[in-house]
Amino acid sequence: MVKTRTFPKGGIHPHGRKTLSNTAAVERLPFPKTAVVPMSQHLGAPAAVCVAKGDSVEVGQKIGTGESFISADIHAPVSGTVKDIITIVLPNSVRTQAVVIETEETFDESILENTFRRELNEGDLVAKLSSQDLIGIVKKAGVVGMGGAAFPSHVKFQVPKGKKAEYLVINGVECEPYLTSDHRLMLEHADEIIDGIRAVQKMINAPQVIIGIEKNKMDAVEKMEKAVAARGLTYIVQPLKVKYPQGDEKQLLKAVIKREVPSGGLPIEIGAVVSNVGSIFAVYEAVFSGKPLIDRVVTVTGDAVRRPGNFRTAVGTPIRQLIEAAGGFKESPAKIVAGGPMMGFSFFDLDSPVTKGTSGILALTDKNLDHSPQTACIFCGKCVAVCPMGLQPTKLFRLIDNGNFDEAMKLNLMDCKECGCCAYTCPAKIPLVHGFKYGKKMARKKS
Ligand code: SF4
Ligand code: SF4
Structure with a gap:
């Protein structure tokens, strides 16, 4: 077993409460009678609707085109009829167009499975296809990061000219309390995840693969190790100490390859590409069964x-x-x-x-819920101690509160990951993260 690692600075240990949901295998939900499919489900420009009211659509058909460099295609999650095109507001406050599809009465799981059936006689598709072919498949399938920011995967897997990916780091950390979907995926689909990793490894031409998983998921560590060994691969499954926010890619990279992404930079600048296990599973489905990201x-x-x-x-x-x-x-x-x-x-x-x-x-x-009232800052420094980005939350908050956004920017406000470690620890219950979100918005407006 490989020695356990973690990131060096800051972080907190909130109660995991993961056993609440991690009690049984993943259950497939019946298809909705009406699906409301937003055009903005990713970072970057929203997709442009490419169907019209009254159109019949087949499951997997493209209904939104990602036209900008950073965008992603959107596909019909069911077969049916386009009833309307409306504007909605998502839980993250993003206002977006959405295609409303009334599901065909006869549509069921067998139609989904027959539409996207693995062609067993096609051999090893990863070996057969070129890296550009594979990136093209990921783009066509509308795959995005499924662990947080929803960054379009085809952009991430296209290593820029002059850069080199030495490491592909797989994020199986799932450090947010309560959430267990990535854990279940690793337990139930380890072999498929390995095939997805092989595809991405080829896309970015990375010689080394490290799969980071926190120690509160040792059954997933074992599953992934077995799946790696069964293929005779040299991937490292790296157990990590349980610490929030280890699932943030900058902290994960510090933990597994001991390299720090520069302020405002991307992982590729230190020779790494990071991808979450959910996205890797979506890559697997896209490459091996032609299924776009529809569930x-x-x-x-x-x-x-x-x-x-x-x-x-x-x-x-x-x-x-x-x-x-x-x-x-x-x-x-x-x-x-x-x-x-x-x-x-x-x-x-x-x-x-x-x-x-x-x-x-x-x-x-x-x-x-914690209803303790907000009080004045007591300058205890706890927020500074837990900030994994090495920021000074108390000072940043004061600057923003006084409208001094330029000074806050000089103290690297934009490096704040909005992880919430500072607010979680603050005994004065100061809404630090709300302040930083507001400060960033105002600083962007001014620039
Ligand atoms: S929310 Fe921002 S300032 Fe607070 S701990 Fe996280 S990175 Fe640091
Ligand atoms: S943790 Fe809260 S009370 Fe303590 S210094 Fe930071 S902002 Fe002030």
């Missing part, structure tokens, strides 16, 4: 939910349907979050659709 595993959890679990869900499914699949609410939730408790977005509209980036839905009762 994903979502954790539905929290003390307000009757039967927490993980559900494989079509993009565009109303979140209400996921809550119902999880047995509904056993108590009225005081807060519902899209994502995890540290970096997720609070929302209340249960008709909001699942997107490519929806890793979890967390519903909490009042018992789990």
